[in-house]
Amino acid sequence: MSVKLNVRMEMPGKEPKEFSYDFDQDVITLGRDSNNDIQIPLTTVSRNHARIVHEGGEYFLADLNSTHGTTHNGKPVGSGGKKLLRNG
Numbered sequence: 001m002s003v004k005l006n007v008r009m010e011m012p013g014k015e016p017k018e019f020s021y022d023f024d025q026d027v028i029t030l031g032r033d034s035n036n037d038i039q040i041p042l043t044t045v046s047r048n049h050a051r052i053v054h055e056g057g058e059y060f061l062a063d064l065n066s067t068h069g070t071t072h073n074g075k076p077v078g079s080g081g082k083k084l085l086r087n088g
Contacts, residue, residue: 003028003059005052007038028052031064044068050077052085059085 005021005028021028021038029036031049040049046066053060062082063070070077077083 003054009040011042026054031066053082061085 002022002024005023007019007021008016009019010016019038023037025037028038029048029051030038030040030045031047032040032042032045033047036048044067046064046068048064049066050064050070051062053062060082061070061072061077063077063080065080069079072083072085075083
């Protein structure tokens with residue numbers, strides 16, 4: 001299944017940046033390490049920080065017990081937790 005992922009990264013004191021990705025896989029990894037599908041080169045991002053996973057026809061954002069946590073729309077996902085993603 002193909003998925004288009006639009007990401008908006010916001011950091012204090014900097015202009016927000018937007019990125020667009022197209023994937024054809026069930027798991028998309030995010031983190032500081034170069035082995036991730038989406039690499040985020042910030043020291044506050046864990047090497048293997050989070051992933052987006054396709055399960056039962058739905059997409060979820062899952063925290064991988066990251067040091068500084070993962071947020072979705074400004075709300076914490078929780079260490080090791082996951083959040084259902086919706087289109088838009």
